[in-house]
Every structure is written in structure tokens, then in C-alpha cells.
Amino acid sequence: CNKCERCIRITDGYSMDVIEIDGASNNGVDSIRELRNKVNFAPAEGRYKIYIIDEVHMLSQGAFNALLKTLEEPPLHVIFIFATTDPHKIPSTILSRCQWFNFRRISLADIVAKLKMIVKDEKLNIDDKTLNIIARSSTGSMRDAESALDQIIAYCGKDITSQSVREVLGIIEEEIFFEFIEAIIKNDTLKGIEIINRISDLGGDASQFIK
Ligand SMILES: [Zn+2]
Numbered sequence: 001c002n003k004c005e006r007c008i009r010i011t012d013g014y015s016m017d018v019i020e021i022d023g024a025s026n027n028g029v030d031s032i033r034e035l036r037n038k039v040n041f042a043p044a045e046g047r048y049k050i051y052i053i054d055e056v057h058m059l060s061q062g063a064f065n066a067l068l069k070t071l072e073e074p075p076l077h078v079i080f081i082f083a084t085t086d087p088h089k090i091p092s093t094i095l096s097r098c099q100w101f102n103f104r105r106i107s108l109a110d111i112v113a114k115l116k117m118i119v120k121d122e123k124l125n126i127d128d129k130t131l132n133i134i135a136r137s138s139t140g141s142m143r144d145a146e147s148a149l150d151q152i153i154a155y156c157g158k159d160i161t162s163q164s165v166r167e168v169l170g171i172i173e174e175e176i177f178f179e180f181i182e183a184i185i186k187n188d189t190l191k192g193i194e195i196i197n198r199i200s201d202l203g204g205d206a207s208q209f210i211k
Pocket residue numbers: 001002003004005006007008
């Protein structure tokens with residue numbers, strides 16, 4: 001509900017019963033063995049203990065094997081949540097014991113709305129057009145949008161211009177983009193290569209340009 005004490009503790013990361021583990025930095029078999037010992041303890045306040053393993057695809061083969069033993073006979077009070085962007089890297093023995101939920105990318109408008117909340121909290125000076133540039137560069141990932149904004153604040157402080165956002169994110173001016181499309185339509189390879197060189201000279205990032 002996000003209003004009661006228990007929910008607020010979970011959101012703030014203080015709940016004893018909701019444990020988040022970064023699978024990328026705890027990917028060894030020892031981390032999972034430790035987890036297996038801990039899951040037997042009863043929850044502190046709720047009915048369930050929830051273990052969230054983020055980036056679960058980063059676990060080692062040994063770690064997956066250890067995890068599988070727990071998944072085969074999980075204690076009744078434990079719920080595991082595995083988050084991943086790469087489900088194909090997870091062994092089918094694990095996948096077959098999971099329920100799948102696919103999350104879609106977040107809309108541009110929703111990302112901008114969330115960024116606006118941060119802008120207000122942090123008292124940043126930034127216009128909507130510039131926020132849109134940040135939101136678009138994150139291609140539907142709220143986490144990417146927030147970390148981009150973090151980087152931008154570290155680089156330019158509280159007064160943020162579209163120019164400095166482009167510099168930090170390696171985004172090219174729209175005019176060059178249109179020029180490039182025109183070169184493609186006209187099948188003008190030389191012009192296309194010349195534009196790519198120009199982007200690289202400006203310190204732009206080719207993968208950002210493609211996005
Ligand atoms: Zn609640």
C-alpha cells in the first residue's frame with residue numbers, strides 16, 4: 001500500500017524481511033550457500049521473507065546449482081524474486097521453477113514525470129526540452145535516466161543546459177541526425193561516412209547516435 005509502516009520500511013530499504021542482493025557482485029557459490037543457510041530463519045514481522053536477486057543472470061554455474069537445491073525445496077515462508085535483463089543466460093532448470101513477469105519499457109512521459117520530481121527535490125534549474133533529451137537517451141529505463149541525471153549534476157551542478165547534457169551523454173545535435181537520414185535516403189555513402197567521422201570528432205558516441 002506504500003502507506004503503512006511496514007511498506008514504508010520496505011521502500012526505504014530497512015525491512016528485515018525484504019532482502020535485496022546484487023547478483024553481479026555476489027555471484028559466487030559461497031554467497032548462495034550463505035543465502036541458503038539464512039533462508040531457514042523465520043520472517044521478523046510479516047508472513048514471508050522475500051529475497052530479491054538483481055541481475056541474477058550474473059551468477060556462476062556453481063551458484064546456480066546451489067540455488068537450485070533451495071528452489072527445489074524452498075521453506076514455506078520464503079519467496080524469491082529474480083530480476084534480469086538476460087533470461088536466456090539463466091539455466092532452464094531454474095527458469096522452469098519460476099513464474100515469469102515481463103516488464104515493458106517505461107514511457108517517455110512517465111520518465112520525464114519522475115525526473116521532474118527529482119528536479120524539484122534537488123532544486124535543479126533545467127527546462128522540459130532538456131529533460132526530454134535525458135529521458136529519450138535512457139530508452140525506457142528509469143534506472144538509466146536517473147543515473148544519467150546523476151552524472152549530469154556531477155558535471156554541471158544545478159544549472160543544466162541542453163548543451164551540457166549533450167556533452168555528458170555524447171548526444172549529437174538533431175540537425176546532424178537529419179543530415180545523416182538525408183544521406184541514407186540519397187544513398188550517399190561518402191557523405192554518411194563523413195558525418196560519422198564528424199560525430200566522432202565532436203566526441204559523440206556512435207551507439208547513442210543510433211538510439
Ligand atoms: Zn502497507
